[in-house]
Amino acid sequence: MSEARMSATTLTEAEIGRANLSEATMSEAGISQPGMGEASSGQPSAASGDVAGMGVAGSEEAGRGEAGVMTDEERDTLQEMMNIAFGRAAASLAEVISIFVCLSVPCVQLLRGEKLTAYLEQVVGPGREISIVEESFWGELQGSAFLVFPSGAGDQLVPLFGDEETLYEGEAREDVERDALLTTGSILIGACVGKLAELLGDRVSYSPAKLVAKRPGEAIPALLCDPEAIAIVLKTDFAFREESVEGFLFLITSEQSIDWLKQALADFLAQYEG
Amino acid sequence: MAKTLQSVLIVDDSPISRKMLKSCFPKDRGYEFHEAGDGQQGLDLYKELRPDLVTLDLTMPVMDGVTALSEIRAFDPDATIIVCTADVQEKSLLEVTQRGAFLILPKPPSKVSVLEALTKVEESA
Numbered sequence: 451m452s453e454a455r456m457s458a459t460t461l462t463e464a465e466i467g468r469a470n471l472s473e474a475t476m477s478e479a480g481i482s483q484p485g486m487g488e489a490s491s492g493q494p495s496a497a498s499g500d501v502a503g504m505g506v507a508g509s510e511e512a513g514r515g516e517a518g519v520m521t522d523e524e525r526d527t528l529q530e531m532m533n534i535a536f537g538r539a540a541a542s543l544a545e546v547i548s549i550f551v552c553l554s555v556p557c558v559q560l561l562r563g564e565k566l567t568a569y570l571e572q573v574v575g576p577g578r579e580i581s582i583v584e585e586s587f588w589g590e591l592q593g594s595a596f597l598v599f600p601s602g603a604g605d606q607l608v609p610l611f612g613d614e615e616t617l618y619e620g621e622a623r624e625d626v627e628r629d630a631l632l633t634t635g636s637i638l639i640g641a642c643v644g645k646l647a648e649l650l651g652d653r654v655s656y657s658p659a660k661l662v663a664k665r666p667g668e669a670i671p672a673l674l675c676d677p678e679a680i681a682i683v684l685k686t687d688f689a690f691r692e693e694s695v696e697g698f699l700f701l702i703t704s705e706q707s708i709d710w711l712k713q714a715l716a717d718f719l720a721q722y723e724g
Numbered sequence: 725m726a727k728t729l730q731s732v733l734i735v736d737d738s739p740i741s742r743k744m745l746k747s748c749f750p751k752d753r754g755y756e757f758h759e760a761g762d763g764q765q766g767l768d769l770y771k772e773l774r775p776d777l778v779t780l781d782l783t784m785p786v787m788d789g790v791t792a793l794s795e796i797r798a799f800d801p802d803a804t805i806i807v808c809t810a811d812v813q814e815k816s817l818l819e820v821t822q823r824g825a826f827l828i829l830p831k832p833p834s835k836v837s838v839l840e841a842l843t844k845v846e847e848s849a
Binding site: 523526527529530533534535536537538540541544550551553554555649719722723 | 737741810812814816831
């Protein structure tokens, strides 16, 4: 506020914040995540954080973070970077296939590695079959990205890639649907992680995209589930307006990335100081 | 005659994003900044303050930027609104342009991109 001459009628930071707690803050407090957007712009509309009809997110257990690892400002910055990165990813996907991706406000959480599987199970909902596309990434920032779709999304995505008859001709239906999921996942993950890394002054390499699991309990690699490790979870919900497919992308970065990440966030913010 | 900008309303749910954008405005022009954390607050403040310029994020809780844009323009067809967004999909940009956004400023903002936008606004009068 230093340069701003705030008038008496302008909302104070506290007033702005009251009406608009960040998801990270709310999750820390064990509060369910807020709605993902407004129906009028075609954004996902699950007001309780029920993602893609895939269960209720942000329960007290899943939502607790690891206080003290990152400041509020660092998490806020990371959340904004994720917002920018996924926006670019959506635009990249729209260039390849004719689709409009409805975006939502991302959230950042810090979780112990041992809680990651429980977190994912709670976000998805008990017993639901899903399709998860996973890509690992390596740079100063390293971890894994997971794109989670409800089961059956592949079937809905295939028509976006061209004439169905041609695409399915001579191919097993399952293979074509898997390719549609992998291609979609690869574009979204690659563009999102790439932009995030760019904003942080990093460059990352990727593993090939793969379909990893049909159940959330099987998705998180054991390496990331170390009880002593703290993972940063960046999650954003999305919906494809044309095909009514909803899902979410989340990134888990390893604890080894945290010190570097904190410095990179400080460097990013420094360009906006003074 | 060039338009003079004095008061600016920044509407964005992210405090850090508001801070970043504000820091990109030229320091020597004495802008008066006001802030809102969602589209509804932005609309209410617009009606109260009638600022010279509004910057509007699109993805926000309570009321999103597209709705806020329409509501503000319905209240004041002469409102000058810059959409500052991470959603750079062509369809989104087309939609906000059709709804009366003056221009679109992709996130993250920079001093150069903000200055260019301000110059366009000032020269538009």
